[in-house]
Amino acid sequence: MTKAMQYSPSRQGDRQSGVSHAGLGGAAHHGGIGPAARIASWRWKPRVAHIQNAAAADVGRGSETMMTFARGDLFRAARWLKTGGHRAMVVTGFYIPQAEHPAAESDGPVGAIELCEALRAIGSDAWLVSDEPCEPIIRAGASPRLPEDHVAIAPADAQGFDEWIDAMHGLSDRNNIDTVIYIERVGPARDGNPRNMRGFDIDQWTAPLSRLTGLGLHVIGIGDGGNEIGMGRLDSMVIEDVVEHGERIACTVPADELIVSGTSNWGGHALVCAMYAMGCRRIAPLLDISWHQSVLADVARAGGLDGVTMRNTPTVDGLSEERYYRQIRMMSDIARGRC
Known part of the structure; x- marks a missing residue:
């Protein structure tokens, strides 16, 4: 995939389909802990709910409304991860083919790398997963922070992807991976094809990473616009009603928990902040703006x-730096008990 590649609508059918979602059912929602510990964990719920509200701050895509239909999922996801010992694939990367210089957007990779670092800091482990069109951006963010063998890149072509998904089954089995976290990763809409917020079919540049749900692992989804993997947890009517082009772009793939946020990086940070609020103090450096x-x-x-301006700037979704980092700082302060 090169920068010279030009955008044109794809009509490649539904290679993104064939997605299943087994999940771990009730045990997953309990975070793998016993009844007494579950009851005790509710002491953290008010602070985590405050973090969730901050993460869902609306930037024009209806995130606050969508979040109300997944209220409590941040708490359950954080409780699942905080116990330590979990091994996760963290999947991200949203390619923008119609930009002057096509590349992956900045929303998603930052939050994904943050989650990988958080999990590794508490004694768990994580693999960062994306696809070839997004690879340069993913590796640039990951290379100083994650081991090279903890970054997995899926090929864009169908035959290569089938072989790759078989290899990921092996990776999962060898390493006892039990969780898949999707953050700002577009998934199949009702017609089987992934669509961006403008309603364009981007299947040609999007490996069907939603097929990782077929591993039968616990699935956490993080998104901000309705077209991301995990949004199938919501009734499609909600997305159709509050998101522009919602009827065309709404992703049908569900998750055990869904974190809806104003930007997906905010959602990733919310999950890290919730884990910190629940006692995971080793992840404190990730709460710093720097x-x-x-x-x-x-x-x-x-x-x-930038996913909104489609320009190569250190900004996210068209927000000013002051606005973007204000929300990061607010969630960190809530987690620390400062507000």
Whole structure:
């Protein structure tokens, strides 16, 4: 995939289909802990709910409304992850083929890398997963922060992808991976094809990573616009009613928990902040603004795009730096008990 590639609508059918979602059912929602510990965990719920409200701050896509239909999922997802010992694939990457210089957007990779670092810091493990069109941006953000063998890149062609997904089954079995976290990863809409917020079919540039749900693992979805993997947890009517082009773009793939946020990076940070609020103090460095600025700068230097302006700037979804980092700082302060 090169920068010279030009955008044209795809009509390649539904290679994104064939998605299943087994999940772990009730045990997953309980976070793998016993009844007494579950009851005790509810002492964290008010603070986590405050973090969830901050993450869902609306930037024009109806995130606050959509979040109300998944209220409590941030708490359940954080409780599942905080116990330690979990091994996760963290999947991200949203390619923008119609930009002047096509590349992956900056929303998603920052939050995904943050989650990988958080899990590794508490004694769990994580693999960052994306596809070839997004690879330059993903590796630029990950290379100083994750081992090279913990970054998995899926090929864009169908035959290569089938072989790759078989290899991921092996990786999952060998490493006892039990969780898949999707953050700002577009998934199949009702017609089987992934569509961006403008309603364009981008199947040609999008490996069907939603097929990882077929591994039968616990699935957490993080998104901001209705077209991301995990949004199938919501009634499609909600997305259709509050999101422009919602009837065309709404992703049909569900998750065990769904975190809806104003930007997906905010959703990733909300999950990290919720884990911190629940006692995971080793992830404290990730609450500092400087960490986020550093990763976003690396992503931008590699050509990462603002998903709204489609320009190569160290910004996210058309927001000013002041507005974007204000929400990051607010969630960190809530997690620390400062507000």
